[in-house]
Amino acid sequence: xxxxxxxxxxxxxxxxxxxxxxxxxxxxxxxxxxxxxxxxxxxxxxxxxxxxxxxxxxxxxxxxxxxxxxxxxxxxxxxxxxxxxxxxxxxxxxxxxxxxxxxxxxxxxxxxxx
Amino acid sequence: xxxxxxxxxxxxxxxxxxxxxxxxxxxxxxxxxxxxxxxxxxxxxxxxxxxxxxxxxxxxxxxxxxxxxxxxxxxxxxxxxxxxxxxxxxxxxxxxxxxxxxxxxxxxxxxxxxxxxxx
Numbered sequence: 711x712x713x714x715x716x717x718x719x720x721x722x723x724x725x726x727x728x729x730x731x732x733x734x735x736x737x738x739x740x741x742x743x744x745x746x747x748x749x750x751x752x753x754x755x756x757x758x759x760x761x762x763x764x765x766x767x768x769x770x771x772x773x774x775x776x777x778x779x780x781x782x783x784x785x786x787x788x789x790x791x792x793x794x795x796x797x798x799x800x801x802x803x804x805x806x807x808x809x810x811x812x813x814x815x816x817x818x819x820x821x822x823x824x
Numbered sequence: 825x826x827x828x829x830x831x832x833x834x835x836x837x838x839x840x841x842x843x844x845x846x847x848x849x850x851x852x853x854x855x856x857x858x859x860x861x862x863x864x865x866x867x868x869x870x871x872x873x874x875x876x877x878x879x880x881x882x883x884x885x886x887x888x889x890x891x892x893x894x895x896x897x898x899x900x901x902x903x904x905x906x907x908x909x910x911x912x913x914x915x916x917x918x919x920x921x922x923x924x925x926x927x928x929x930x931x932x933x934x935x936x937x938x939x940x941x942x943x
Contacts, residue, residue: 756931811869816866
């Protein structure tokens with residue numbers, strides 16, 4: 711079985727401050743990991759993903775995440791928050807081999823304070 | 825135009841009514857999914873389909889049914905709606921591939937959602 715835990719359902723940062731959204735996963739086999747973003751009244755869109763290879767992955771809008779196997783983590787960061795980053799962020803896990811279900815975390819709402 | 829289109833975007837109905845949510849896509853993907861989003865619970869998979877002849881239950885299929893009318897169309901039905909089916913529903917697609925079973929990019933493509941309220 712696989713699962714995802716996102717620490718903090720709401721995170722507030724000041725504009726220009728570091729954004730850190732935490733995600734820990736559980737998987738019995740090497741995982742595929744994703745971050746999706748949901749802007750108000752919109753569907754989810756992929757921010758970035760890790761499948762194999764380099765453990766530091768870069769995504770859209772200046773976001774990046776690092777896969778740390780020893781810590782079973784895939785935290786999302788951005789050096790400087792922008793007002794347009796206010797959204798809900800979902801971490802998700804899947805795995806290789808045939809069809810594998812994607813399991814989503816419960817989401818973290820990011821508020822950016824001017 | 826959106827690649828994954830859901831209709832209706834908003835619907836209010838009463839307990840016991842039959843409701844259909846429709847999804848169509850122009851991405852050419854063969855895999856389609858219906859998810860439900862509830863505050864604090866994330867997204868949960870209701871049904872998924874790999875092609876028009878292959879439909880599978882997800883983790884919360886009770887009270888729902890689906891129909892894959894064509895490669896590009898996948899509809900979700902609530903035969904007799906109840907208040908705890910009030911939620912935001914998303915259709916998603918993915919391409920076939922060997923990489924994680926989600927296709928070469930490992931990515932799901934979502935519609936904009938259908939907000940359903942059951943009174």
